[in-house]
Amino acid sequence: MRADAKRNRDRIVEVAREVFRERGYDASLDDIAKRAGVGPGTLYRHFPTRDALLDAVMQVWVDRVTETTDKVLTYEGPTRDFVVGWFEAYVALISLHKGGPAKITSAMGVEDSPIATKTRILLGATQRIVDHLRAEGALRDDVDALQLCRLAGGVAVVADQGGLPPEAVRPMLEILADGVLR
Amino acid sequence: MRADAKRNRDRIVEVAREVFRERGYDASLDDIAKRAGVGPGTLYRHFPTRDALLDAVMQVWVDRVTETTDKVLTYEGPTRDFVVGWFEAYVALISLHKGGPAKITSAMGVEDSPIATKTRILLGATQRIVDHLRAEGALRDDVDALQLCRLAGGVAVVADQGGLPPEAVRPMLEILADGVLR
DNA sequence: TTGCTAAACGGAGACACTCTCCGTATGGTG
DNA sequence: CACCATACGGAGAGTGTCTCCGTTTAGCAA
DSSP states (O other), X not given: OOHHHHHHHHHHHHHHHHHXXXXXXXXXXXXXXXXXXXXXXXXXXXXXXXXXXXXHHTHHHHHHHHHHHHHHHTOOSOHHHHHHHHHHHHHHHHTSSTTHHHHHHHHTTOTTOXXXXXXHHHHHXXXXXXXXXXXXXXXXXXXXXXXXXXXXXXXXXXXXXXXXXXXXXXXXXXXXXXXXXX | OOHHHHHHHHHHHHXXXXXHHHXXXXXXXXXXXXXXXXXXXXXXXXXXXXXXXXXXXXXXHHHHHHHHHHHHHTOOSOHHHHHHHHHHHHHHHHXXXXXXXXXXXXXXXXXXXXXXXXXXXXXXXHHHHHHHHHHHTOBOTTOOHHHHHHXXXXXXXXXXXXXXXXXXXXXXXXXXXXXXXX
């Protein structure tokens, strides 16, 4: 890749990250291009679809998922709190910008989604949590990581779209936790 | 209201119902106007916003909610099945057209929403279910109707946006049921 | 350094959707 | 049957998406 191309690409991603956070996932792409000081053509060449851009924006985020999972896994205490803790972390991870939860959760389990890379990473992280719980024999047999992602994702979507405060979200996550544990 | 006005209004609602079901809540309003054989101005005069139109489209649906609730309440059998039954009915009710679950669930509990009438009806129906469960002492104390709507709504959103089949939805509703019961 | 070319740029503009304004048409009434 | 409040509908402004293509430039080879 040519140096100028890389420079522009990076700049677009950086601007997009800000704009998505400020204005949500629906922000105008031409506007992002303008703010990045490039023409719309340049933006669309680098990122043919909105999802492609989102995918790039989220690259940094990938590392955070692993970190967060590591941290949650060190928790020593009641299993229920452990699960609720994971759910809260999960919701926070997918709620980085408005519209994120819906985007991610509806792509969950869909192999050919444009953001499949990202959902696979989340699923992998959740699988680690599931394995941990299975080892303790604390999880219901008929529950898998995909379901956990969808359930917590559902709550996150509702919270995101309805603008719910954390104190309204936690009780719902507790209900989920009680539902998935033995 | 003048006769021609009423005729046009009814026709628009009828067409909108079809189009929303076929194409989802994002369908073009000008297109609906065209299909109804009226100008965009006419559509927008009758329904200043997309939500106003949706509200009109859903009027019939209101009756169905009450009916369905009545029916669910006659069920005699295990409490868990009763709750799962209600959740399934709830999800079906709000999934009449694509995008419906998100629209309804994010408006849930928001007083000044354009579709507040509809969410209040759903909330009322769910309250009847909650009362029934309370009488049996089967429900957790810290759970209310609003939470139930949001939880089931979350699952419905995920199912709707991800195109999940019923057999993927039911287990999640069972988990919810186990979470909310004592 | 210079010249060449593939790669990249960027903006004009086609297309689509939303929503409004206003000249025209008409139903209902006195 | 004449009047006019009510309703119609389409032209068009505003905004966003996305493409095409003429212009520019980075990077390399001589």
